[in-house]
Amino acid sequence: MADRERRMTPPYGGVFVARTTVLDASQVRRALTRISHEIIERNQGLDDVVLVALQTGGVEIARLVARILFEIDGVDVPVGTLDVALYRDDIALRPVMPEAETDIEIDLGGKVVVLVDDVLFTGRTIRAALDALTDFGRPRAVQLAVVIDRGHRELPIRPDFVGKNLPTRRDELVDVNPEGVLLGEMRK
Amino acid sequence: MTNHLIDLKDLDNSAIRELLHLTDRFVEVCQRPIPKVPALRGRTIAMVFFEDSTRTRMSFDLAAHRLSADVLEFPTHTSSLSKGETLQDTVETISALGVDALVIRHSSGGLPREIADGVGETIAVINAGDGLNAHPTQGLLDAYTLCQHFNGSAGINASLEGIRIGIVGDIKHSRVARSDVTAYSSLGAKITVVAPASLQPDDIEDWPVEVSDDLDDVLPELDVVGLLRIQNERIDEELVLSLDEYIERFGMTEVRANSMRSEVVITHPGPVNRGIEIADAVLDKRPNVLVQKQVTNGVAVRMAVLFRLLGLGIEID
Numbered sequence: 101m102a103d104r105e106r107r108m109t110p111p112y113g114g115v116f117v118a119r120t121t122v123l124d125a126s127q128v129r130r131a132l133t134r135i136s137h138e139i140i141e142r143n144q145g146l147d148d149v150v151l152v153a154l155q156t157g158g159v160e161i162a163r164l165v166a167r168i169l170f171e172i173d174g175v176d177v178p179v180g181t182l183d184v185a186l187y188r189d190d191i192a193l194r195p196v197m198p199e200a201e202t203d204i205e206i207d208l209g210g211k212v213v214v215l216v217d218d219v220l221f222t223g224r225t226i227r228a229a230l231d232a233l234t235d236f237g238r239p240r241a242v243q244l245a246v247v248i249d250r251g252h253r254e255l256p257i258r259p260d261f262v263g264k265n266l267p268t269r270r271d272e273l274v275d276v277n278p279e280g281v282l283l284g285e286m287r288k
Numbered sequence: 289m290t291n292h293l294i295d296l297k298d299l300d301n302s303a304i305r306e307l308l309h310l311t312d313r314f315v316e317v318c319q320r321p322i323p324k325v326p327a328l329r330g331r332t333i334a335m336v337f338f339e340d341s342t343r344t345r346m347s348f349d350l351a352a353h354r355l356s357a358d359v360l361e362f363p364t365h366t367s368s369l370s371k372g373e374t375l376q377d378t379v380e381t382i383s384a385l386g387v388d389a390l391v392i393r394h395s396s397g398g399l400p401r402e403i404a405d406g407v408g409e410t411i412a413v414i415n416a417g418d419g420l421n422a423h424p425t426q427g428l429l430d431a432y433t434l435c436q437h438f439n440g441s442a443g444i445n446a447s448l449e450g451i452r453i454g455i456v457g458d459i460k461h462s463r464v465a466r467s468d469v470t471a472y473s474s475l476g477a478k479i480t481v482v483a484p485a486s487l488q489p490d491d492i493e494d495w496p497v498e499v500s501d502d503l504d505d506v507l508p509e510l511d512v513v514g515l516l517r518i519q520n521e522r523i524d525e526e527l528v529l530s531l532d533e534y535i536e537r538f539g540m541t542e543v544r545a546n547s548m549r550s551e552v553v554i555t556h557p558g559p560v561n562r563g564i565e566i567a568d569a570v571l572d573k574r575p576n577v578l579v580q581k582q583v584t585n586g587v588a589v590r591m592a593v594l595f596r597l598l599g600l601g602i603e604i605d
Contacts (some may be wrong), residue, residue, distance in 0.1 A: 184318070186325035186355075191599050198313040198595075207321065235322040 116273055118284035122266055127277045128247065131263035132161070135245050138169040138261050143212055146175040148240065150211045154229055155183040155200035157218030157276060161247055164278050165216060182215075184228035187201035188197045202232075209237035214261075218276035220246040223257035291597055292404040292413040294472040295422040304428070304474045307592050308442035311432050313597070314588035315441070317354065327599050328357035331388045336362040337416065338394040342546050343558055343583060344416050344425070348391050351590035357598070360387060361541040379403050383411050388598055390414065397421030397463075412597040420463055426557055427467030431475055433582050434512060437553055448477035454506055455497075456482045456538055457516030457565060460489045464557045465516055469495055481493040482538065484529060503538050507548060515540055515556045531564065540566040545574055553578055 123131065143149055146169060153162030159181055166179050185191075185198035215229055226244060233239060245261035250268040266275065268283065275282040296304060317325055333352045337345055352359045373381075382390060389412040393401050397419025404413040417423040424494065435442045438451060453472055459481045461467045472479050473496040480498040481488070492499055500506045507513070518534065535541065540554060545567070554566070554577045562568050572575060 108530070183313070186313075186327040186599075188593075191327055197600065197601055198310070202313070202316055231326065234321050237321060 114286040114288050116275060116284055117287050118275065118282040120283045121280055122248070122274070122283050123264060123281040128263070128276075128278055128280060129164075131247065132165055133168050133262040135263060136172055137163055139165075139169065139214060139243075139245065140173055142243070142260070146173055146177055148211045149177055149214060150206065150208065151177055151179045151214050151216055152204065152208075152229075153179060153181050153232070154215060154217040154225060155181055155202070158216040160278055161218055161276070162216035165245070178206055180206070182229055182232055184225055184232050187228035187232045189224060189228065193195050208233060208239045209236045211237075211239050213239040213242045215242060215244045217244075218248065219274045220244070220249045220257075220259050220262075221252055223253045223255035226257050227255050239282050248273055248274050249280060292400075292415075293424050293593055293597065294401045294404055294413065294415045294422045296427050296467055296474070299424070301474045304431075304471060305377065305379075305442070305444075305446045307428055307589075307596060308435060308446040309430050309444055310592040310596060311428070311585070311589050312441045312443070314354075314591040315436075315585065317591070318584075318588050324354045324356060326356045327595055328352070328355040331355075331357045331598050332386065333357050333389045333391060334360040334362050334382050334387045334599075336364065336382070336390055336392045338364045338392075339417065341393055341416070343586070344393065344423075347583070348414075348416060348425075348590050350587050351366075351594055353503075354587070354592055355594055355599075357594065360385075375399070375403070376406055379407060383407055387411055389594065391416050393417045395419055403411055407444040414593060414597065416454040417463055420461055421466065422470075423467045425526070425586070425590055425593055426464050427471035428551065428593070429582055430464075430468050430514070430555060430557070430584040431471035432589055433555065433578050433585050434472075434477075434553070435475070436581070436585065437576075437578060446475055448472060449477040451477045452480070452509055453477050453512040453514060454480045454482050454503075454510040455514045455516065456503060456540075458487045458518055459492075459516070460487045461482045461519070462516050468514060469497060475495075480510070482506060484534075493512050504544070507544070510548075510552060512553045512555065513540065517557065517559065518561060518564055519595055535564060539564060540570050542567050542569050545570040550575055552576065555579065555582060558583065567603075 151162045151166055153159040162179050166177050169177050181201055181203045183198050183200040183202045185196050188196050243260040246259045247263040248261055249262045249265050252270055272283060272285050317323055349359055391414045393416040398421060400413055400415040400418045415422060415424055432442055435446050441526055455465050455468060469479055480500055482500050482503050484501055556579050560566060
């Protein structure tokens, strides 16, 4: 989980203490390679496919997926970034700050948008992202790729592409980056 | 510290930088195919303008709309104020209606702060210009426009370090000059105010600026020339020199503009008196005249301020 979200997640502040390594770097790479193949298979190629990475945890992952897609199919898939802070449903309930860059330069109308995030948890970020996307055009389809699905959904949202399903307690934290996936918790 | 924005002097440098960085985000929002976000849905913002204003009013309106807030017009000319209600009572009434923020402009310096002190934490009070005192969102948007011009955006560590800015005109009667000086100096710019002695404020020694009454003398040393609006009636009353003399000494004439390096930036808070502060040809044709940019950025800056005060649930510190 990115530093920013860590700071913003109750208890505010604190230090992430890892307990277990869920995936190591090569396992992350294998999971993303499989996801990449699944994206190609599902869409019968990469025509009109655009990756939109959720800030901030999805950005590195999406860049890696784009690289793998290029290695497999030789297609340069555009990668945009999206900060959904202004679309969240908990604005003013907790500190929500649009600190990261939104950069979607192409019209999403008619495209197949693959949202990419590190961890799928309550589904509220994805709900916000679906709203945000409509302000950039009307995609033909929106799909969701995540490295970790940790459960605890609060909304009817499911991922299309999953690296690993990981049962967790609500108070645990999952840290994802290309070097590995760690499960742990915040300590004061 | 506060959930109001009354004067940039109330903010420390990092709070000013944070607002400018937040503005980066809203500049991007304003460029989207649909430049509107649901961030302040269900919030209501009352516009209370006791002084005529077109651009600041429209800019705040648009900022509120683009954040999906509801905007309530307070008709200052036909309200109970004309029936003798005190301003504090009127404000209490607006507050009791369930308004979340009050954007206020008044010709009396210090009035927004009195109102803010009166309402406490219940609603956010935003100063849209009070007397000769302050115009904080103008200061922020001018600083933002310069950051954007020199650095592409404000970034996390907005800075005007090493930029030499001249502020030219009726400094004494200008709340814009006061807020610009606060904003620019907090970002590390070197500021020179240029005005005839009669239009320099009495407390000018306390300002973090150099002072000059000779524009041509300081012009070669400037990266930015910030022109202020001259109010014609003041020329006659206080200036001692005639309008022609003013233009000759302080106007951005074609001759003067041609003497400057083409990279030198010109700003003006508007509305412009063409042919007085700035010649037509300079305003319309010269590169690096940022007047329209200032107007555009004003919306994003005001979105940042409204979101910071109403959306974040935490105080500016």
